[in-house]
Amino acid sequence: MFELALTLSFVFLSLGLVLATVRLLIGPTLPDRVVALEVIASLTIGFILVYSIAYDTPALIDVVIVLALTSFMAAVGFARYLERGGQRDDD
C-alpha cells in the first residue's frame, strides 16, 4: 500500500518532469524557458522529498531548503536580466 503510493508519486513527478523538459526545449520565447526551469526546480524539490521518505533519510531536507532558495534567486535574477534589456529573441 505505502510502496504503491511512493511508486505512484515517483511516476507522477517523472511525468511532470518530462513535460516541463519538453516545454524547456520547444518554448518559443526566453520567458517560457525560464518558467519551465522554475517548474523543473519545484519538481526536483518534490522528487527529493519523496526520495527521502522512500529511503528513510530525513537529512535531505537541508538540500530541499537550499534548492528552494536558489530557484527563487534564479527567477528574480532572470527577471532582472530580461527587464534590463538582455537578449530577447533566442531564435
Next chain:
Amino acid sequence: MMTEMITSLFLLLGSFLMLLAGIGIIRMPDLLTRMHATSKAGALGAGLLACGFAVYFPEVSVVVRALAVVVFVIMTAPVAAHVLARAGYFVGIRLWEGTVKDVIKERYDLKTHQLGSSARKRDD
C-alpha cells in the same frame, strides 16, 4: 499504519498537483496562462509534499525544517511569478488571441511606468 496512510495521502495529492503543473505548462497557449497553471499548482504541490515529509518523520528538528520549507515556498512563489510575468510582459510576449481584456495596455504608460485610473489618452 495511520502515519503511513496520512503520508501517502499527502504524497499522492502533492505529486498529482505537480503533474497538473507539468500538463499545464505544456497545454496552455501563452506565457501568462502557463504561469497561471504552474505557479499555483507547483507551490501547493511542494507544500503538500513537505507536509507529508513532516508527518512521516516526527522529530522536532525535521518537522521545523519541513514547515520552514512550506512557509518559504508559499511566500516566494507569488513573488517569483509576479516578477517573471512583469518582465515577460514588458519584454513584449505575444498574448493569446482569445484574451478578453488587457488593462495594462489601456491604463499603463510603458515609458514612464505610471498607472492611470482611467483609460489614458493616446498621444499618437
